[in-house]
Amino acid sequence: MIEYYDISGCYILRPWAMSIWENMQTFFDAEIKKMKVKNCYFPLFVSPGVLQKEKDHIEGFAPEVAWVTKSGESDLEVPIAIRPTSETVMYPYYSKWIRGHRDLPLKLNQWCNVVRWEFSNPTPFIRSREFLWQEGHTAFATKEEADTEVLQILELYRRIYEEFLAIPVTKGRKSELEKFAGGLYTTSVEAFIPNTGRGIQGATSHCLGQNFAKMFEINFENEKGEKSMVWQNSWAYSTRTIGVMVMVHGDNKGLVLPPKVAALQVIVIPVPYKDADTQGIFDACAATVAILSDAGIRAEADLRENYSPGWKYSNWEMKGVPLRIEIGPRDLANNQVRAVRRDNGEKADISRVFLVEQVKGMLEKIQQNLFDVAKRKRDACIEVVKTWDEFIKALGQKKLILAPWCDEEEVEKDVKARTKGEMGAAKSLCTPFEQPELPEGTKCFASGKPATKWTYWGRSY
Numbered sequence: 001m002i003e004y005y006d007i008s009g010c011y012i013l014r015p016w017a018m019s020i021w022e023n024m025q026t027f028f029d030a031e032i033k034k035m036k037v038k039n040c041y042f043p044l045f046v047s048p049g050v051l052q053k054e055k056d057h058i059e060g061f062a063p064e065v066a067w068v069t070k071s072g073e074s075d076l077e078v079p080i081a082i083r084p085t086s087e088t089v090m091y092p093y094y095s096k097w098i099r100g101h102r103d104l105p106l107k108l109n110q111w112c113n114v115v116r117w118e119f120s121n122p123t124p125f126i127r128s129r130e131f132l133w134q135e136g137h138t139a140f141a142t143k144e145e146a147d148t149e150v151l152q153i154l155e156l157y158r159r160i161y162e163e164f165l166a167i168p169v170t171k172g173r174k175s176e177l178e179k180f181a182g183g184l185y186t187t188s189v190e191a192f193i194p195n196t197g198r199g200i201q202g203a204t205s206h207c208l209g210q211n212f213a214k215m216f217e218i219n220f221e222n223e224k225g226e227k228s229m230v231w232q233n234s235w236a237y238s239t240r241t242i243g244v245m246v247m248v249h250g251d252n253k254g255l256v257l258p259p260k261v262a263a264l265q266v267i268v269i270p271v272p273y274k275d276a277d278t279q280g281i282f283d284a285c286a287a288t289v290a291i292l293s294d295a296g297i298r299a300e301a302d303l304r305e306n307y308s309p310g311w312k313y314s315n316w317e318m319k320g321v322p323l324r325i326e327i328g329p330r331d332l333a334n335n336q337v338r339a340v341r342r343d344n345g346e347k348a349d350i351s352r353v354f355l356v357e358q359v360k361g362m363l364e365k366i367q368q369n370l371f372d373v374a375k376r377k378r379d380a381c382i383e384v385v386k387t388w389d390e391f392i393k394a395l396g397q398k399k400l401i402l403a404p405w406c407d408e409e410e411v412e413k414d415v416k417a418r419t420k421g422e423m424g425a426a427k428s429l430c431t432p433f434e435q436p437e438l439p440e441g442t443k444c445f446a447s448g449k450p451a452t453k454w455t456y457w458g459r460s461y
């Protein structure tokens with residue numbers, strides 16, 4: 001999927017990874033266009049004056065900002081930042097383009113790269129110094145419109161994870177400590193990796209409120225002729241999605257790709273024996289690929305003669321192709337193929353007469369099974385705790401912890417401080433929108449004060 005690059009924290013995305021990104025992009029781009037969001041492109045470079053305009057925002061990103069300081073041998077008079085995100089790049093122009101209520105809503109998105117100069121353990125897909133993402137930036141006349149869009153976009157992110165990547169996620173709101181720097185509130189979809197016992201933020205949809213509008217003077221004249229500030233949102237998901245998919249579904253044989261995003265859904269492998277009609281088998285493989293491709297299934301044949309069928313099986317299993325079709329002399333004689341699922345190893349003989357219907361059905365079952373298995377594993381890791389001792393015990397068992405909380409920033413800071421260790425500190429992951437009942441008199445697990453909500457906690461990436 002990737003190749004390591006000679007600059008630490010940067011990776012080459014090979015076609016196997018890029019095609020997964022493109023399959024998600026095709027879905028998401030079409031959906032936001034239905035919402036009347038338009039694509040654009042803003043420059044990679046940010047002037048320091050603009051970057052530093054929103055103080056909380058730049059403080060949140062300052063350690064990660066990369067700077068261009070030289071041109072050839074000469075130092076630049078003013079160093080130029082490379083975008084870690086594009087609020088400060090775009091909003092000076094929003095203030096220029098938005099004058100009256102007829103200019104609203106303004107809904108723009110860009111597919112681009114951003115640079116965040118991570119120093120802590122770069123990890124392919126999960127934490128890299130440059131990554132691909134989409135970032136949407138929208139402006140509205142009213143808070144109600146902004147609030148509505150935040151949740152519409154969050155639902156699209158849920159669909160990317162659950163319907164395409166077959167990963168269960170929780171929709172919720174971030175704490176004040178964990179929200180987007182400079183924003184009003186942040187919502188997210190949160191995934192969990194049972195093997196490592198860590199949560200991972202899947203994608204975020206922020207309501208920025210009027211904070212950036214104030215800094216960048218994004219005002220408009222409303223229908224009554226009064227001057228108002230716009231309400232803004234920003235929302236993004238990145239190539240981190242691919243890393244989450246690798247960790248959730250991968251096994252000891254290698255990758256396991258959900259059919260909806262796999263570059264290749266079916267690999268067809270000839271299995272000729274010594275005196276078999278090799279050409280006939282090869283022709284049947286080519287015909288099978290043609291039939292499946294015509295039906296919109298992404299299929300290829302591996303006709304390389306310098307590798308044995310067994311080697312090919314292992315190779316394509318490692319690459320995660322959802323379905324393998326084998327064609328040997330017996331299959332040729334019986335006008336059938338042997339299909340083998342990557343997710344659970346199940347084998348089935350399929351008549352070539354019903355090839356397309358059967359293969360489509362199997363791919364749908366694989367997609368669903370991957371989600372079901374991942375959800376079972378995730379749900380088995382959820383631990384409901386009421387006290388600090390239970391919390392520490394569950395944390396040691398790598399659980400996804402649901403605990404009653406008083407929603408105080410100082411208490412969350414205290415939890416981080418008290419759980420600091422080699423594995424990293426625990427923090428709030430999100431407060432789920434779907435709240436279990438909170439009985440009257442329930443105390444916060446960490447402070448003993450009255451609890452106001454249930455919140456997920458754990459270590460995270």
